[in-house]
Structure formats: C-alpha cells, structure tokens
Amino acid sequence: MINKVCPSVAQAVADIPDGATVMVGGFGASGSPIELIHALIDHGAKNLTVINNNTGNGVVGLAALIGNGQVSKMVCSFPRSSQSKVFPEFYKEGKIELDLVPQGTLAERIRAAGAGIPAFYTPTTVQTVLAEGKEQREFDGRTYVLERWLKADYALIKCATADPLGNLTFNKTARNFSPLMCMAAKTTIAQAGRLVERGGIDPEHVVTPGIFVNRVIEVTEPVHEDTLIAEGRCYP
C-alpha cells in the first residue's frame, strides 16, 4: 500500500542538499509552512534558491531562513512589506540576490513547469524594464513577452487536509501558490493540519491530486506567522 506519510518535519526535509532550489508555499502569512521552514533551518542546508511570493516577515519562517544565511537567491514578486526587515537588510548588504517576477508570471511559470510547458508568451511587462532582454513576439496585433517555466527540486507547502496518497485540500486563501508548486517540484513535501485515512477526502473535493505530492506530515494546529510576530518570537 502506498503510504507517503512521514513521521516528522525533520525527517521530511533531511535530504534537502546545499544549493537546492526550494519553492515555499504561502502568500505573506497565509499558507506559509512555518513548521517545515523551521525544520529546514534546523537541518541547515545552505546556498538555497527560494521561490515564494514574498520574503517573509519578522524573524520567523522564511525571514528566519534568510536571516540564518541559508538563502543565496530569492525569486519573488514582492520582496518588501511592513514587517519584512531581514531581506531588505541582506539585500542592501549584497548578501542575497533578487530575481523579481511579476506575480501572475511567477504563478504561470510555476504552473508551466508542472504542466511540461517550457515557455509561454504573456502580455505582462511589455514596454517595461522587466521585459528587457526577453524575446518578444506579436500575436493578433499585440506584443507578448516570452517567459520560461520555473522548476524546483523541492516544494514545501501547507495544506488543510491530506491523505496517505498525498491528496490535498486547502483552507481559503491559504491555497494561493501551493497547488502549482506541488506540480513543479521534483519532491513535494506537504504539512497538513489534519491527516485522514484513504477515502477520507471526497474525490470531488481534492484540490491537489496525490500524484503531485511525495511526502505528507501531520502538523496539527500549525503556528501562524502573524501570531508569532505579535508574540515577539524569533527563530531559532
């Protein structure tokens, strides 16, 4: 019987090597897999390229991973926010590289990787500095920019419910990039608020089919970035 359940977050991330490209689900605080990120901090893999919409907040989760010196490059659409202090500091000191990608292009590049489409044309960024150096082509009288797929070695994501086959459901806007990242990474690791038995998720309600997921870990009552920051917590 296939069983993708992993006993701990520590074990789930233990084989992530230095230099890996890691997608991290979440949009700001919602959907951020804090327990998996903290396990990656404990694990200590370095020189990582991290793909996320943002760069984390406070000194927990993704911001803490950057603060711990493990990330050499961020691929994101919006690297600053009212509570992001770590990334701006590292960026200004030249300790981290930034690849800025418009949000919709970021999502579609990830989707394309999962769907086996190496590149696509989009109207986004036409006549802006972000289109410089990129191939452009006209279709039906309008100009489009060629964008390539975006793959990863690992994806760390948070979901609401998982079963042992890796079928997933999400909660509200905590879904965001996660289903796309599950498709685009060689190894997808999902922390689930609730692990149910086979058949425990109605097939009509599955958002991410298990074929896209490799490891599942139950993390009941996961911590939330905003709560940790409000409590003044730092990691480690």
Add this chain to the structure above:
Amino acid sequence: MTTGWTREEIAARTAQDIPNSSYVNLGIGIPELVAKFVPEGREFIYHTENGLLGMGPPPGDDERDLDLMNAGKKYVTAVPGAAYFHHADSFSMIRGGHLDVCVLGTMQVAANGDIANWSTGAPGAIPAVGGAMDLVQGVKQIFVVTQHTTKTGEPKLVERCSYPLTGAGVVSRVYSNLAVIDITPDGFRLVELAPGVSFDEVKGKTGAPVLPPA
C-alpha cells in the same frame, strides 16, 4: 481657495463609473475605499489576487480567520457565493480579460495612458512589483485614483512618466482630488471638476495639456 474632493469622495466618485455586476479588483490605499461607496441598486464582485472572488469587508475582531487575507495582506471576509482558487486561476481571471474594472493608485500617470506605480528606479531601492503589471495588461478598464500632485506639489499627471513603467497606454480614466480626467488619443481631457476647483487650477497642476470637456 481649493476645496476639491477628499479621499472618500474620490473613491465615491470612482464607484459611480463602475457598471452594475462588474467584477472589480481594488488596489491598496484610496482604491480600497471604493468598496464603501457602491451606488444604490448595483452589486460589484471583488477579486483579490491571492485567490478569492467575492471578497467582503474586514472582519470583526472575533471573526478574524488567519487563512483569509487580501492581496494587501489584510484580513478580510468572504461574501455568500464567494469562491477560492489558486494563483494561476486568479491570474487567468486577470490576464485573460475576465475582470471588468481595476482601480489602482499611482506615482505617475501620463497623457498617453502610461502608468508608473511600482518603482522609483532609485538606486538601492528594493523593487517590488506584485501583480500590478499583470493587472494593467489584463483587466478591461484601468481606473487610476490619485492625489493630483505629490506632497511637494509636483504633478502626478504628466506628459511622459519619468519613473519605470508598470504598463504602457493602459489607463482609461483618472480620478484625482481636483477632477475626473479621461485619457484620450489626444491626451488628457477634463470630464468633471471637483467642487470649488477651476479648470485653470487643474491645468496649472497638471504636467501636460488638459483639453476641455468634449
């Protein structure tokens, strides 16, 4: 003495131009206020980039859901009939031309419809684009709401943007504290003056010619 429109009044005036049953995306700042001024008899459905169609007002303190945020990372609610979806679907709605109106703030807007609202291009500044470049290319109508000038009195409505563009030739109409102005093939054209504001004042505070109402 200038009177003009307050932030709320700019938002209310903008809402007047959004047709009934529109799917609407509201940017951060004054655009968010548009939701407070839906004209009687109309219904707008709000889209937020992070995967919600049918966004409702902010929650009360006891009904806050940590998994329910908007694109500005603020806690929101979902109205009955709302739908959740992932980011690729969300930007398919945007890029695919399914949204009717997007209301955005700006740093500069030009007479040719160019908009610059993501970066000053200053060295050392951390660039952050978010979904702005997707929105301006994909949504059917782009409305810009803005103060007419910067805090130091520089025009924000200009001949050509000096900041890096978000999109070229994409804006249809501008709502400022002084006036409503259309972007036409001939440049800025006055639609309506705010109370107590003269056309001469608008022309004097605009960085490009403003044509009289058609």
